[in-house]
Amino acid sequence: MRRLLLLAPPWLWLLLFVAAPVLILLAIGLAEPADGVPPFLPPLGWEAGRPVWQGSGASLAVLTEDGWYALAFLRSLWVAGVSAGLCLLLAYPLALGIARARPSRRLPLLLLVLLPFWTGFLPRVGAWIGLLRDGGWVNGVLMGLGVVQEPVPLLYSDTALLIGMVHAYLPFAVLPLTAALLRLDPALEEAAADLGASPFTVFRTVTFPLSLPGAAAGFLLVFIPAAGEFVIPSLLGPPEAQLVGRVLWDEFFQNRDWPLASALAVALLLALILPIRLFQRLEARS
Amino acid sequence: MRRWGLVLGLGFLWAPILLLVGYAFSADRIPFQWGGFSLRWFAALAENERMLEAAWLSLRIAAGSATLAVLLGGLAGWALSRLGPFRGRALFGTLAGAPLVLPEVVTGLSLLLLFVALQGVLGWPANRGALTVLLAHATVGMAYVAVVVQARLAGFDRSLEEAAADLGASPFTVFRTVTLPLIAPALAAGWLLAFTLSLDDVVVASFVSGPAGTTLPMLVFSALRMGVTPEVNALAAVILAVVGLLVGLAGLILQRSRRNLPGAG
Numbered sequence A: 001m002r003r004l005l006l007l008a009p010p011w012l013w014l015l016l017f018v019a020a021p022v023l024i025l026l027a028i029g030l031a032e033p034a035d036g037v038p039p040f041l042p043p044l045g046w047e048a049g050r051p052v053w054q055g056s057g058a059s060l061a062v063l064t065e066d067g068w069y070a071l072a073f074l075r076s077l078w079v080a081g082v083s084a085g086l087c088l089l090l091a092y093p094l095a096l097g098i099a100r101a102r103p104s105r106r107l108p109l110l111l112l113v114l115l116p117f118w119t120g121f122l123p124r125v126g127a128w129i130g131l132l133r134d135g136g137w138v139n140g141v142l143m144g145l146g147v148v149q150e151p152v153p154l155l156y157s158d159t160a161l162l163i164g165m166v167h168a169y170l171p172f173a174v175l176p177l178t179a180a181l182l183r184l185d186p187a188l189e190e191a192a193a194d195l196g197a198s199p200f201t202v203f204r205t206v207t208f209p210l211s212l213p214g215a216a217a218g219f220l221l222v223f224i225p226a227a228g229e230f231v232i233p234s235l236l237g238p239p240e241a242q243l244v245g246r247v248l249w250d251e252f253f254q255n256r257d258w259p260l261a262s263a264l265a266v267a268l269l270l271a272l273i274l275p276i277r278l279f280q281r282l283e284a285r286s
Numbered sequence B: 001m002r003r004w005g006l007v008l009g010l011g012f013l014w015a016p017i018l019l020l021v022g023y024a025f026s027a028d029r030i031p032f033q034w035g036g037f038s039l040r041w042f043a044a045l046a047e048n049e050r051m052l053e054a055a056w057l058s059l060r061i062a063a064g065s066a067t068l069a070v071l072l073g074g075l076a077g078w079a080l081s082r083l084g085p086f087r088g089r090a091l092f093g094t095l096a097g098a099p100l101v102l103p104e105v106v107t108g109l110s111l112l113l114l115f116v117a118l119q120g121v122l123g124w125p126a127n128r129g130a131l132t133v134l135l136a137h138a139t140v141g142m143a144y145v146a147v148v149v150q151a152r153l154a155g156f157d158r159s160l161e162e163a164a165a166d167l168g169a170s171p172f173t174v175f176r177t178v179t180l181p182l183i184a185p186a187l188a189a190g191w192l193l194a195f196t197l198s199l200d201d202v203v204v205a206s207f208v209s210g211p212a213g214t215t216l217p218m219l220v221f222s223a224l225r226m227g228v229t230p231e232v233n234a235l236a237a238v239i240l241a242v243v244g245l246l247v248g249l250a251g252l253i254l255q256r257s258r259r260n261l262p263g264a265g
Helices: A001-029 A056-067 A069-097 A103-118 A121-134 A136-146 A158-183 A186-194 A199-227 A231-236 A244-253 A259-285 B002-023 B040-047 B051-082 B087-099 B103-122 B130-154 B160-168 B171-199 B203-208 B216-225 B230-260
Strands: A042-048 A052-055
Touching: A001 A259, A001 B051, A001 B087, A001 B103, A001 B130, A001 B171, A042 A069, A052 B230, A056 A069, A056 A259, A069 A158, A069 A199, A069 A244, A069 A259, A069 B160, A103 B002, A103 B230, A121 A136, A121 A158, A121 A231, A121 B002, A121 B230, A158 A199, A158 A231, A158 B002, A186 A199, A199 A259, A199 B203, A231 A244, A231 B216, A244 A259, A244 B103, A259 B087, A259 B103, B002 B230, B040 B051, B040 B230, B051 B087, B051 B130, B051 B171, B051 B216, B087 B230, B103 B130, B103 B203, B103 B216, B130 B171, B130 B203, B160 B171, B171 B230, B203 B216, B216 B230
Parallel strands: none
Antiparallel strands: A042 A052
């Protein structure tokens, strides 16, 4: 009985604030836009004492018919994939360095990787705005090194967008990778080395394959939030190239088309179901 | 070689942050340009009424939502790792983990639609603002707390609780006298995590808030849309100092709890 008493509050909360909103989202995705507050007709109405269907699949149809939305989706998945790949590339040496450090140094090093995550998204994105503008530090360094003669327009470009993404999400990739490398039995690497493998061969044939589940988890942990990211693309990315997060935001806040925004959210969920399931599998296994 | 990887990665992570903090003390009007040491931007920050008001609102929302998240997430994490099979466990687990993997725009939009629907049916919440943001943040924070608590409980042998039950303690007494002290550090860490997540959130808050509920991140975001200002840098430096302090505190708590429980990994 008391068990039920302890279980009831989280159950009710999850049903009300997680399950119900997603169901409502699905319903509004099928609603007809209308003038008023809120700006849509509920898909199920009451007329003469019985329910009447007044929804439509128009918003979902727009998504599939208008190439602009398909393009935004493809671009989002591409940006998320490249961001996650770049994060892994940077995370490998970091995770190796942490896993191979003396045990007493591991926690401080890990904290150094995680602390930027705790300083907040916005200040870090703000820093990149200042650093990447024409007269900023990055251009100063590039010109000082003689790489370029005059400032390159970096801010509001795909380069800036990717730098911001990698900077924001890098800790997400380092964590599972470090955990995978720490679980790895060092005797395996020693055995390979004893049998005459060079350090690079040891890495290629032993360390890397055994760390793959961690790498996959790290990739997905970046990919999933990056695919719907709104803040970084709108502050650092090119204004004309649209991503799903921004399109959804604009449909909602500027065009006040709630059904279309909901349909976009549903489509984004569908696109992410596969990576999410994959990630949960990897988590369950480790 | 191994050192270089660490230096490169940590350098990339920290260089922008250190530059930002350094230049917060520059007198120049253009951010990231040195104009001599000055505290003028901190002074400007202290006089910025809108900023202070938003900061106070954000701190209250963060504290309230983190507390709710710890209560609910603690119970959820405990149920998932200690209750064994109960009816609807699979659905419960999926719902508890969902906010971790849902894109922010989806979480924000779906919660807003819920609040609109509730208002239409029940007349509550009468208007959107601090309360709706708090409820939304508690929902997201709850998922994180549940994970942290589950991880903590997974590291402990169930035999501790079984022993208490064998000695005649009721399930509730077992929870209160054995489980709760075991997960206390995880609850503290989870509270801090939920607190900082709430302080950092722009997207969910923008969806579920109303005209009266402009949080600090919402204000900073609209400022950054106009380009970066030295005042924002000064604010970032202050946030960094506060977060550094909180994380240091959390580290101390975790270390102390580890010392008190020699069996814990």
